[in-house]
Amino acid sequence: TVLPPRPSQRLDGKVAIVTGAGSLGDGLGNGRATSILLAEAGATVLCADLDLATAQRTVEMIVQEGGKAASTDADVSSEQDCEALVAAAKDMFGRLDILINNVGIMGAEGTAVEADVDEWHRGLSINVTSMVLMAKYAIPLMLKNEPGDGGIRGSIVNMASIAGLQGGTPHLLYPTSKGAVVNMTRAMAYNHGHEGIRVNCVCPGFLYTPMVAGDGMSDEIRDQRRRQGLLKTEGNAWDCAAAVRFLASDEARWITGTAMTVDAGVTCSY
Numbered sequence: 237t238v239l240p241p242r243p244s245q246r247l248d249g250k251v252a253i254v255t256g257a258g259s260l261g262d263g264l265g266n267g268r269a270t271s272i273l274l275a276e277a278g279a280t281v282l283c284a285d286l287d288l289a290t291a292q293r294t295v296e297m298i299v300q301e302g303g304k305a306a307s308t309d310a311d312v313s314s315e316q317d318c319e320a321l322v323a324a325a326k327d328m329f330g331r332l333d334i335l336i337n338n339v340g341i342m343g344a345e346g347t348a349v350e351a352d353v354d355e356w357h358r359g360l361s362i363n364v365t366s367m368v369l370m371a372k373y374a375i376p377l378m379l380k381n382e383p384g385d386g387g388i389r390g391s392i393v394n395m396a397s398i399a400g401l402q403g404g405t406p407h408l409l410y411p412t413s414k415g416a417v418v419n420m421t422r423a424m425a426y427n428h429g430h431e432g433i434r435v436n437c438v439c440p441g442f443l444y445t446p447m448v449a450g451d452g453m454s455d456e457i458r459d460q461r462r463r464q465g466l467l468k469t470e471g472n473a474w475d476c477a478a479a480v481r482f483l484a485s486d487e488a489r490w491i492t493g494t495a496m497t498v499d500a501g502v503t504c505s506y
């Protein structure tokens with residue numbers, strides 16, 4: 237018997253952009269963990285962050301392991317920066333196969349009654365519009381690729397959250413924006429599937445990243461979050477990055493428009 241060709245989990249020869257690829261100090265945020273895992277699988281990774289030094293630290297970590305990466309600074313809430321970031325990938329590496337829209341912030345605090353319109357525009361711009369702007373420039377470059385395994389020319393993975401699937405937070409902006417990311421992902425997958433562009437998102441539960449640690453979370457709340465999951469353990473950025481790497485790779489060549497939870501089963505409970 238001759239079996240059909242198997243998809244590969246390797247990313248050799250592929251070029252990826254990761255936004256928000258830095259992290260505080262030597263810590264492990266989602267962008268850094270994703271950059272490291274993509275490079276480990278063979279991709280060349282352009283690590284972009286508002287803070288160039290921290291993106292460069294991610295590059296050093298990759299190069300130390302024998303991987304290929306470069307850094308650049310970009311504020312993804314600026315259309316000009318998004319365009320320049322995609323152009324940098326083209327100039328440096330000649331192509332683009334994978335876009336990881338990782339940047340996201342907690343944004344405006346409070347309920348609708350407390351909403352400040354400027355803070356809302358800023359939060360939605362960073363958490364949602366930035367992903368549209370990155371796709372606006374990334375997709376035309378991906379379409380220059382010859383169709384690969386499964387007819388795929390490019391793969392986009394957006395960072396959502398379980399907050400985009402449920403209410404359950406005192407602050408309105410974050411779940412609103414992450415809910416928009418989930419359905420934007422489906423709509424973008426619908427728009428570009430016929431061109432061989434896959435678009436998916438991941439919905440992580442609570443992960444102990446530098447962002448969360450920097451917010452000064454108490455041990456009590458941290459423990460409470462851990463106990464909410466069905467597995468009763470705490471996740472970190474590697475757990476999320478492994479799902480992102482899978483969705484970015486040809487192993488997921490027949491997966492588009494999905495929102496993958498990475499949450500130890502929190503969203504299975506009620």
Ligand code: NAD
Pocket residue numbers: 255256257258259260264265266267284285286287290310311312313338339340341362395396397398439440441442443444445446447448473
């Ligand atoms: P992090 O703060 O550790 O990393 C985010 C990085 O993005 C930082 O290096 C920061 O400098 C950069 N950044 C911020 N604004 C930017 C901008 N405008 N342009 C370019 N870079 C910018 O955060 P994290 O916890 O790793 O979160 C990353 C993503 O994962 C976010 O989208 C977040 O919503 C999502 N997420 C996190 C958790 C969690 O529990 N940590 C859970 C679900 C989803």
